[in-house]
Amino acid sequence: MTWNKKKFKAQGSRLTIHYVARKDAGVYICKAAQITNQGSVVKTQPITLHVQYAPLAVEGRVDKAYGYIGARVNMTCSVDADPPADFSWTHEGRPMNTTDDVEFFRDNNTSVLSVRRSVMVNGESIYGKYVCDAENSIGNVKQEVNLEKGEPPPVPTLEKITPIGPTSIRIRILPTLSLHHLLKVTGYRIQYKKDIRDRDWQDGRYKDFKASGGEYYVIDALEKGQRYVIRAAAQNQAGYSAYSEARKVQLPPEVQDNGAEWPASNPSVLLAVVAGRMLVGKL
Structure with missing residues (x-):
């Protein structure tokens, strides 16, 4: 009996992978062969390896956002995680919850914090540092988004x-x-x-x-x-x-x-x- 998956090879019915990494996930094929004078029998069995890992920040994330009075602001927090992450947000250290003015949208390993325009009208207190905490059973990662005061572009012609x-x-x-x-x-x-x-x-x-x-x-x-x-x-x-x-x-x-x-x-x-x-x- 032999195991094979690109560079991984082992003899016997056991395959051991040291220092498991995310790239080791995938389908492994176990092949067993029996050869006799009457002929040979070959059977294969696929085994899927899932590698779980703590949330990791994805490349190309945005750590700065801009808003202005009277507009809606969406801030996005995306990670790569298995199992999928749970998300929570804070603003200047204060936990944020769903209200008439604040909404959260979730799509797999992405969380979007949407601050409605009614909050903007009340003043500029919504500016500052927002922290997204993505957590699963393996670990967590935090991402910061700094919301700064901006201006919409002029009307085009x-x-x-x-x-x-x-x-x-x-x-x-x-x-x-x-x-x-x-x-x-x-x-x-x-x-x-x-x-x-x-x-x-x-x-x-x-x-x-x-x-x-x-x-x-x-x-x-x-x-x-x-x-x-x-x-x-x-x-x-x-x-x-x-x-x-x-x-x-x-x-x-x-x-x-x-x-x-x-x-x-x-x-x-x-x-x-x-x-x-x-x-x-x-x-």
Whole structure:
């Protein structure tokens, strides 16, 4: 009888692993062979080894968060643990419990502490050091998140919206400079909805984008021949800005036969709503 798992080999019916590590977990195969004059019989048996270990902080964790009055703040604590960890949070040494203003969300070995905006309105006392304690039957690990005062980014500007086919549009957003020197704009949320009477933004959809150097973003899977209303909000580590001024774009009913993008000589009409008046222009 022999055991094998990559570099592990042993004779006999027993396999001993010294200085067990997490990487030793997995499926081991025991193979037994009986050879006689009449023939041979070989049987295998898989044995799964589970290695339990204390919680370990995952790479890439964030130890700083930003918030501002009137916004919601989510702080995340993620670990790698077996068995799964239980979580508890403190703020400046004081235990935190679920209330109308504080919520906890759990997904396997991740805990999210969500501080609602009503706490923010009461003052800046929510800033400071938060400690997440992740614990299982083997041990525990603590993670700190420092919540600092931040500012949302300025409202972005939709410079140009261009149909690039019957079901897609390309949106140009002017680069947005953050007012806070440490809080660069990291992305944009673009909302869009059909331009139908009595339809509000709750009936619309949105798509999130990471900020790119060119600031061009594409929304696809739209309905051809339909007119849409578009707006955007900028995002940084503190949260989202207010939404931009809404603009409208009319999609063409069909693409060109050769599948090329619609040329500037065959422009689509854009409409912008400004101070209650309708301005009409061409791309």
